[in-house]
Amino acid sequence: MYSLYFLPVFVLIPHKPEKINLSKYFTSPVDSIQILSTDGVDMYPIIEGKIMVQLKGNVGSARINVFSGGDSFVKDMLFVRSRSRKIKFIYRGSGRNVYLAGSFNGWNSNALPMIKTDSGFVAEIQLSPGRYAYKFVVDGKWIQDTNNPLSEDDGYGGRNSILIVKGGHEFIDDISPSHYRFPFTLSRVYILNGDRLLDEENYSIKGRDVFLKNLKTDVIRIVGIGRKGEISGPFTFNIKPEPPIGGIMYFLFVDRFFEGDGRNMRKIKDPEVPDIANFMGGDLKGVILKLKDGYFDSLGISVLWISPVFLCPEGAYRDALPPHRKFTGYHGYWPVDLYRIDPS
Structure with a gap:
């Protein structure tokens, strides 16, 4: 078993029990969890690598031992009180299918449907203090919130609406x-x-x-x-260390590099998506295989820089600028979950 980076800091609502699945942060299933100590939280393990946690106040911590396949990892966990608020978005224009998309949901165009009411199309979501960009997706068309005076260039010839949620000391x-x-x-x-x-x-x-x-x-x-x-x-x-001197760096585009399991599971079947803008099957397993067979050593490579491997959205998306081509997230730069590895 290998740990995937570090456990996140978990943001919880005090006095509300919440289930946390620790298996998603490891490369193989978690067999059992031993709770070594807690401070400011109530915690107990449940089945299949999950724990139940209840935060008592503003901040809590715990030390756990995670077992899987004969290996174990001792990790400290940190829990912080949520300062999120329920925010209401209203689109007052016309349309049949209206969705809310923004930086708070990875710009997913169909994850947050807006409900039609007498005052317009409405969506309510919980947001922590911070700055968010968003748009309405109306019958497939991305539209700025004209009732919000705050906006910024979206980089595609249009503008994103900007929401600032106050309520915390969010900078140090x-x-x-x-x-x-x-x-x-x-x-x-x-x-x-x-x-x-x-x-x-x-x-x-x-x-x-x-x-x-x-x-x-x-x-x-x-x-x-x-x-x-x-x-x-x-x-x-x-805290970045000093870069190595005299090494050779190899930039590796994962989807275009090497297919490790012999099948392209992620290719989108859409006639509007050209092959060059679709998934081609390269995966993290292929990178690992090439590391093991000495491919990079044979080239004298000492540093690997790989494209992102986080979970990316399904499907294909249309460019906002003419000629409005469609392409997928094969490049890895549209992450929707920074703690999950893309299965492709």
């Missing part, structure tokens, strides 16, 4: 890889370095500032709690 300053500044005076911080919470001996708090030391990986996730109960985070920072 990364002054250096070991120094972070919050917008309020701190009483406590939670810092995940990789999949382990930093002990208090490895960080210090001075007013609004946090200073870190003895970091073990290049990724940290940080949450701050203020003296007046403010909460900010989670924030993710990548």
Whole structure:
């Protein structure tokens, strides 16, 4: 079993039990989960690699041991109170089939249908504080919200509507890889370095500032709690090491590289999608096979840069600009879930 990157910071509603499936973060099924310790959460394992969690307040944490196929991983988990609010979107124009799409759902054009009411087509969704771009999809046509004065160029000759959800301290300053500044005076911080919470001996708090030391990986996730109960985070920072000197980098486009299982499971059957804009069958398994058979070693390659392998949307989508060609997400740059590997 291999762990797929790090576990996310889970955003939960306090006092509401929630089921979390840990199997999606590993390459093979989880056999069992041992809960080693908890702080601020109630937690117990259930069947098939799932746990039930209930957050008691603003922030909670737990340490677990995950078993699968004879392997085990000890991981720390961090849970943060949701600050989301229910936001109502209204489209007051005409149409038969109206959907809401935006940065909050990976621009999926048919995932959020809007319901026709006396005041127009309505959709309500929960959104955390932040900035979101969106459009209405009316009978297949992408339309800006003309009742919203905030907008920006969409890069395709049109404009996206912009929504700003207020209600939190959503930004901190990364002054250096070991120094972070919050917008309020701190009483406590939670810092995940990789999949382990930093002990208090490895960080210090001075007013609004946090200073870190003895970091073990290049990724940290940080949450701050203020003296007046403010909460900010989670924030993710990548602490980049110095690049290697004198190496040869190979850029690898996964879908176009090598098909590892001998079948193109993802090709879209649509006469409007040209072959060059469709899936061609390359997959992560093919990359692994070529790593093992020494292909890159034979070329003198020391660094691989691969295109994204996150889950991408199904189907094909039409370009907003003439001649309005259709193409798929074969390139990997339309992720809809950053914690799931695309099955193709």
